[in-house]
Amino acid sequence: MKTHTSYLTFNTKKRQEIIDITDEVEECRAAAGISEGFVLVSAMHISASVFVNDHEPGLWKDILDWLDEIAPWSPEKYRHNSGTGEDNAAAHLRSLTIGHEVIVPVTKGRLDFGPWQRVFYGEWDGRRAKRVILKAMGE
Amino acid sequence: MKTHTSYLTFNTKKRQEIIDITDEVEECRAAAGISEGFVLVSAMHISASVFVNDHEPGLWKDILDWLDEIAPWSPEKYRHNSGTGEDNAAAHLRSLTIGHEVIVPVTKGRLDFGPWQRVFYGEWDGRRAKRVILKAMGE
Amino acid sequence: MKTHTSYLTFNTKKRQEIIDITDEVEECRAAAGISEGFVLVSAMHISASVFVNDHEPGLWKDILDWLDEIAPWSPEKYRHNSGTGEDNAAAHLRSLTIGHEVIVPVTKGRLDFGPWQRVFYGEWDGRRAKRVILKAMGE
Numbered sequence: 067m068k069t070h071t072s073y074l075t076f077n078t079k080k081r082q083e084i085i086d087i088t089d090e091v092e093e094c095r096a097a098a099g100i101s102e103g104f105v106l107v108s109a110m111h112i113s114a115s116v117f118v119n120d121h122e123p124g125l126w127k128d129i130l131d132w133l134d135e136i137a138p139w140s141p142e143k144y145r146h147n148s149g150t151g152e153d154n155a156a157a158h159l160r161s162l163t164i165g166h167e168v169i170v171p172v173t174k175g176r177l178d179f180g181p182w183q184r185v186f187y188g189e190w191d192g193r194r195a196k197r198v199i200l201k202a203m204g205e
Numbered sequence: 206m207k208t209h210t211s212y213l214t215f216n217t218k219k220r221q222e223i224i225d226i227t228d229e230v231e232e233c234r235a236a237a238g239i240s241e242g243f244v245l246v247s248a249m250h251i252s253a254s255v256f257v258n259d260h261e262p263g264l265w266k267d268i269l270d271w272l273d274e275i276a277p278w279s280p281e282k283y284r285h286n287s288g289t290g291e292d293n294a295a296a297h298l299r300s301l302t303i304g305h306e307v308i309v310p311v312t313k314g315r316l317d318f319g320p321w322q323r324v325f326y327g328e329w330d331g332r333r334a335k336r337v338i339l340k341a342m343g344e
Numbered sequence: 345m346k347t348h349t350s351y352l353t354f355n356t357k358k359r360q361e362i363i364d365i366t367d368e369v370e371e372c373r374a375a376a377g378i379s380e381g382f383v384l385v386s387a388m389h390i391s392a393s394v395f396v397n398d399h400e401p402g403l404w405k406d407i408l409d410w411l412d413e414i415a416p417w418s419p420e421k422y423r424h425n426s427g428t429g430e431d432n433a434a435a436h437l438r439s440l441t442i443g444h445e446v447i448v449p450v451t452k453g454r455l456d457f458g459p460w461q462r463v464f465y466g467e468w469d470g471r472r473a474k475r476v477i478l479k480a481m482g483e
Contacts, residue, residue: 067206067345067483069380071451102208103342104245106382106447110458112397118305119251119297124284128294129301132276137410145402155406158397162407162442164301166396169245169308169447171340173210178338180249199456201449203381203482204342205206206345241347242481243384257444258390258436263423267433268440271415303440308384308447310479312349317477319388343481344345 070098070202073110078192082133084126087116087198088184091170092177094200101175103204107185108167110197113157115164115188118179133160133190157190164188172204209237209341212249217331221272223265226255226337227323230309231316233339240314242343246324247306249336252296254303254327257318272299272329296329303327311343348376348480351388356470360411362404365394365476366462369448370455372478379453381482385463386445388475391435393442393466396457411438411468435468442466450482 072094074087087107095105107116119125137159141147144155168185171178187198211233213226226246234244246255258264276298280286283294307324310317326337350372352365365385373383385394397403415437419425422433446463449456465476 069482071380071449071456102210104340106449108447108449110461112458112460117301119301120285122285122289124286124288125294125297128283128285129298132298136275136414144406146398146400146406147402149402150400155403158403159407159410162395162397165304165443167447169247169306171210171245171247171338173338173340178210178340180251180336182251183249197458199449199451201382201451201456204208241349243479256440258440259424261424261428263425263427264433264436267422267424268437271437275414304443308386308445310349310384310386310477312477312479317349317479319390319475321390322388343347 067205068098068100070094072200074198075195076187076189077195078189081192082130083189083192085187086121086184087187091185091200094202095172098202100172100202100204103172105170105200105202108199110199113154113161113191114196115161116167117164117186117188118168118183120182121184136163154191160190206344207237207239209233211339213337214334215326215328216334217328220331221269222328222331224326225260225323226326230324230339233341234311237341239311239341239343242311244309244339244341247338249338252293252300252330253335254300255306256303256325256327257307257322258325259321260323275302293330299329345483346376346378348372350478352476353473354465354467355473356467359470360408361467361470363465364399364462365465369463369478372480373450376480378450378480378482381450383448384479386477388477391432391439391469392474393439394445395442395464395466396446396461398460399462414441432469438468
């Protein structure tokens with residue numbers, strides 16, 4: 067069994083941003099030297115997501131608008147904000163909605179994706195350094 | 206370490222449909238010959254989900270109705286649709302809400318589920334061939 | 345390859361409750377004796393969640409309030425309830441929203457988390473014995 071671990075750091079200019087990290091996932095797979103197994107891709111912060119979807123900028127805007135309906139930013143609405151001095155409770159709820167991790171299958175030496183699948187980092191409270199862990203395991 | 210990979214193809218009659226695939230997950234486990242490990246079950250399309258829940262048709266209808274509230278189909282509402290000629294942005298958002306993959310634990314040669322847990326494929330934009338990957342890893 | 349499996353049982357006093365189980369996840373890792381790999385943490389019931397977020401009681405209350413908006417309890421609203429005599433369809437939908445499992449990466453003999461990440465059991469229909477499976481795999 068082989069494993070390999072790498073980390074990505076993001077410091078986005080906008081507070082919410084969606085970034086395609088599929089190439090970095092493949093780099094982790096290659097560095098691990100596995101042809102069969104999994105790559106875990108997981109946000110290391112609780113106000114961010116990792117997800118699989120479409121490389122289509124219109125959809126990324128739809129996702130950001132939709133999250134603003136699902137969990138409005140409205141800082142005054144949340145106890146987390148009043149108790150801690152934070153204003154980002156909505157970012158936590160958005161992380162829970164979309165999830166913070168995915169597992170990518172590896173088959174015959176490649177990420178075993180369907181035709182349109184790509185991996186994304188979803189930043190819901192950026193403008194500061196935040197990390198993603200990539201961990202490949204297989205043989 | 207052993208791995209085994211198989212694929213399922215669905216071509217649903219209805220645009221939205223929920224299908225129990227637990228037996229196919231067990232078949233993948235058996236084909237892998239593992240008694241301890243994991244089976245990844247992951248939709249290969251970005252307008253579908255894989256999830257664990259209850260084999261109860263009333264609930265399946267509830268899930269479909271609920272998703273229509275969470276992410277209304279309303280094609281005119283989304284940029285994805287206007288930019289690409291698609292009308293299925295809502296199916297992408299539903300995939301993000303429920304997720305596209307699960308990991309099933311395998312213990313002592315069986316899927317290690319609680320009493321009511323079953324694995325489902327959730328089709329949110331069907332009437333065309335779409336695939337799910339099953340990948341078992343363990344020993 | 346090493347694996348180790350353990351189970352937690354919860355019998356909450358309140359119908360909805362959020363419980364930090366990070367220490368139990370670390371105990372499973374230690375029992376497995378792995379320094380590189382994964383720990384799967386998965387609810388064995390379909391009206392509960394496992395998730396990673398913040399150890400902050402104000403946020404836990406926000407999550408419970410928010411879930412009540414995302415999937416209102418309203419028993420009369422759901423077919424699952426009328427067909428089965430249950431009243432907990434909303435708990436199923438909440439499990440689907442937040443998910444029922446996480447995979448925790450293990451690196452150099454520890455849970456490889458960011459600064460604020462903790463693992464939680466989310467009980468959405470308690471007051472009865474319910475289980476979580478922890479399964480470590482690695483080397």
